[in-house]
Amino acid sequence: MGSSFFGLTIAASGLNAAHASINTTANNVSNVNTTGYSKQQVNLVASSAIRSYQKFGSTGTGVTAESVTQMRDLYYDEKYWNNQSSLGLYTKKLYYMEQIQNYFSDGTLSSSTTASTGFSSVYAKMFNALDSLKSGAADLSKRAEFVGKAQELCTYFNSTSTRLSELQTSINDEIKSTVDQVNSISKRIAILNKQINIIEMEGGHANELRDQRAMLVDDLSEIVPVTAEEREVTNSNFPDMKTGATYYTVKINGQMLVDNYEYNSLDCKIREERYNQSDVDGLYDVVWKDSNATFDATASVMSGSLKAMFEVRDGNNNDNLTGRVTSTSSNTMTITNPSITDVNKMNMPEEGVIMVNSTQYKYSSFECTTDKDGNISSYTFVLDKPLTTDERGKISGKQLMVGDSVDYMGIPYYMNQMNEFLRSFTKAFNEIQQQGVDLYDNETGSFFVGKHEVLGTEQQFLESLVEKDEDGNVVGGVKFDNLSDTYYRLTASNVLVAKDIQHDPKKFATTTSIEGGVIDAYDLVDATLKLEKDTELFRGGGGDTFLQCIYADVTVDTQECEIFKDNYKNISNAITNQRMSISGVDEDEEALDLMKFQNAYNLSSKCISVMSEMYDRLILETGV
């Protein structure tokens, strides 16, 4: 016969278990709206039976609340993280692409606030004003109107370029704060790893800390692609014996970010040189703090919002200059067969970096050689540090690249497109102007000029790209450098109508000669009018197709972002639902649990009172 008071203990364990369960339910209900909270449950097991030396053998000893664990499926976490980085990529990209699109948008479509400020409107207005000049080439008000409209075109490009530069700066700032965020997340994950282990090595379950850690990884996955891995730590002497501790690692882009209690940091390093001609100064590169190795945010396997920022900030559609190194001297490198042969398309900064053999070299200036068609046949870069003989041998014949090639149509790409268009357009325009005379019968120079970045003087771009003999026949190419007065120095940010023409509209040409007072002659106006659409200026079309080309680029990318963002958002919703389906707290369920455990509690306490009556009977009334 077993102990008389055995039953009391069993009932007490039931009370205990029900109490624990109700507590857990209360915890679940209180956290029903807590972000990242996973539903917890008390794991009840029947206590081990003991032998009672009775005919029936052994009896159950009640219930044990073994542990409180969370409901979580790691499989869905991983799926969520993978999807989240793609979603982050396209969401961020869309955000920026819509801004770029907005900058280029021409107001005829939509709201009246932006009406007639876009390129096409400004461009058409300028040519209409020019057309008016045909019926009054010497009319000062008509001339002034045309000059005003032409300057409006310049201002359009100036302001669009400024807006793009500002966007580039703000993306750059965001890169910095995003990198800080990554660092803060990695640090917190490492701390959490330690705290979780402290609790769990004592046999507990660090449910709340685990929720927090998962949430941090959720956040991180939006920025960079994440893989997280958790291994159980076993006793090295007895591999089957678990210590309760776990080893948690987080990798971003395949590289270790958190290694259990240790973590790596990323660092933003300011570029000393620009990579593209129109880049703003002070762009960041992301490097690993410990090794100073570059973190390649634009690699093809990368995704996440960080990649989006880099792509939009640095994307040049792989249009940067490349070529093969054919000769070197102690401080120069010369390439031939360059990818850019047209001066109008040149987009390398005046001083920048070149990559050969995965090594960066800085150049402080460059020189170009043209052929007799005015196309560039070779570039010679003057390096800021001398090359060793060893290096010279290694780089000879290798492929060279200026700056970085980023396969996306980002801000540098649109800057280059604007520059290219402007250079073709202003060159054609100025060449017509340079044949003529103004109303004072003086020969005219360039109508569109560029303001020198440092000196503030106006550049006329008069340097010829071919050498001519006395009769004007082309006899060969020329050499020019980055400081020469070529259209390379014209950008969307510095273009303007020559100041003295703005002040005095008499000073531009409508004709080649006003000999004999024929001031209303307009032969050059006719020639210039052809530039509007008949002359091939940009991407195989006339000047009027510039915006159409840009639209094509920007809308294709924006639409792609929109579509992918929606897709990934849908997937994200599905995965979130599945995660919630497992981990979420359901109020009805908890209410049922409440009833269930209350009943259990009531019954257990009933058991005790029954027992009490039994002892009463046995002790006070039996055999007395």
Next chain:
Amino acid sequence: MRVTNNMIMKNSAYNINGNKVAVDTANTQMTTQKKISKPSDDPVLAVRSLRLSASLSKINQYYEKNIPDAHSWLNVTETALQNMRKAITDMRTQCVNGANDTLTQEDRNTILAQLTTLQDQIYAEGNADYAGRTVFTGYRTNQNLVFTEDEADRFYTIDQRLTYADIETYRYYDKFVEVPSTQAEVLNNTINDVEQTEFNRVRLGYNKIDQLNQLSYTIGNNTVTYDVADATGTPPSVSATGGAGNLYIIENQTDWSDAMGGKTVGPDDMIFLKETGELVLGDTIASQLKSGRAVIDTQYDKEGFAKGELKPEYYFDCVDKTKDITADKSNQANWVQHEKFDDDGRELGYDIEYTISANQTLTVNLEASDVFNQDIQRDMKEMITAVTNAIAAHDKVDKIKSMKNETQFSTPDYQTKLDEWLKAAQKEADYVDYNLKKLYSTELGKVDDYLSEISLGITKLGCTEDQLNLTEDRMNNQQETVESLQSTNDDMDLSEIIISYTAAYTAYQSSLTAAGKLGQMTLLNYI
């Protein structure tokens, strides 16, 4: 699948948001009435819209600026030409009057007064301007066609080509009667016997010529030159190189009479009269030039232009040397060259062309040389001279007649002498009357030519105007077409938006209603 309350909440929030986006899109479309609000909504539509806007902007430029501008220009031109035609018609009336047999002194005075007024009027029309730009002056729109005031310092060297067709007969008179006033004069003064000579002549574009630089005539391939610079003697004369006869360069008609003993010229000779800008031809050479269809090339200097004279650059190749202040006008740097003819003698045109539709231009201007004959002015002056002479001659007759009634001349001596005077004066009056009649009937023919030139100009303008009107109609149609195309492309159909907006709004409301019911009840309500 296990579904929790939060899942339901989250999903309905997601769905509500989806409906809200639809409402927002429809709302934007409804307020802007445009199909898309940013290019990426529909790139094809956006690009098409750009193209249509560009076309529309061009059409508006043509239709709303260039075409009305051209209209105004043509109107100004036409008004000027109409006024000019009226003036010349008036001139013609005076020709008819002058060619009449019987004219009283009063009639002559009327003719004189009329002609003097017309003379001022006729070329003032040539200075007509549109918005400050003179319309008959080609590309020199900031300059007038005629001098608006006397400019004594203007110096031009002018190349003028004349042809055999310009040769006409003209009558010259010498020894006009000078009416005596005192008794002694009546008795003692010589009574002039007026002489009439008739020669062929050609007239230059201007009178009061300073210097003749070159003269040559070409018959067939044979050019005869007078080396004007080598002229010697009094009056200076030079013989023709390769031809017969001399060229005499004479200041004015009085000198001519003095030098030649009367207004005559040898049959092979020529006389250049600086003051009147005439080249008087001897009979033989005149018939040679006419029968040989000769071309006469001249070059002359003229300093000082009178108000109302045409500026040479609109009619001739010339060099404006006004700014050259050297005594011999040798500083070429300060010369202004005006070319009216190219090397082959073709007239250079300064067409002002307005673009009135894509690839279509319209020449709106007529140049002075197309419509105003340079001779009109000189004809007018000669007509005035003729009528002035007639008036003077008749005045002389009247004066002598009244002298005869004066008591101081009542003696027979005086009366006899005065009868002689009267006879001479009457002869002069008869001659100048004859000249007046003859000249005015010649002018009648010329004026008809001038009129037809101007009428031709007006007709040309009318044709241009018709062409402009046609294009204007076409542009109007095109404007409407492109506007409606753009509207079809860009704009939403209002009924369509309202339907889609209502649909979106209904969906939004129902999703709100559904979400409102959620979460009201849980199991807890029943425990």
